[in-house]
Amino acid sequence: MHKILIVDDIFVNRLLLKEVMKGLDVACIEAQNGKEAIEIIQREKVDLIFMDIEMPVMNGLETTRHIREKLPSPVRYIPIIALTAHNPASFFDDFRDVGFDFLMTKPYSIEKIKQAINKTLPAK
Ligand SMILES: [Mg+2]
Numbered sequence: 066m067h068k069i070l071i072v073d074d075i076f077v078n079r080l081l082l083k084e085v086m087k088g089l090d091v092a093c094i095e096a097q098n099g100k101e102a103i104e105i106i107q108r109e110k111v112d113l114i115f116m117d118i119e120m121p122v123m124n125g126l127e128t129t130r131h132i133r134e135k136l137p138s139p140v141r142y143i144p145i146i147a148l149t150a151h152n153p154a155s156f157f158d159d160f161r162d163v164g165f166d167f168l169m170t171k172p173y174s175i176e177k178i179k180q181a182i183n184k185t186l187p188a189k
Pocket residue numbers: 073074075117118119120
């Protein structure tokens with residue numbers, strides 16, 4: 066079973082994402098900001114990260130850059146999906162430039178989540 070880390074500062078957003086993923090064969094863990102996320106992925110094996118962009122303490126852009134540039138392999142290569150409710154163009158021209166593997170816009174749907182997972186994770 067794939068382990069997915071949900072990083073979002075809003076409790077209800079994490080809950081929603083977890084609820085939608087209940088029908089999938091995945092295990093979810095959570096972090097409230099990028100700093101927590103970095104601690105978790107250095108401690109336990111995570112297969113995929115859903116990363117909110119706007120968060121206090123350490124936002125999704127800073128966190129993703131840190132993971133891609135500062136952490137050792139294989140942690141630095143964990144697929145990361147950017148989450149945003151706003152126009153992503155206000156954060157970056159291309160999400161790949163920041164180090165994201167995929168971009169998922171809110172509101173979530175099971176189809177969007179399945180597509181994001183299928184595009185970023187090899188079938189297990
Ligand atoms: Mg947020």
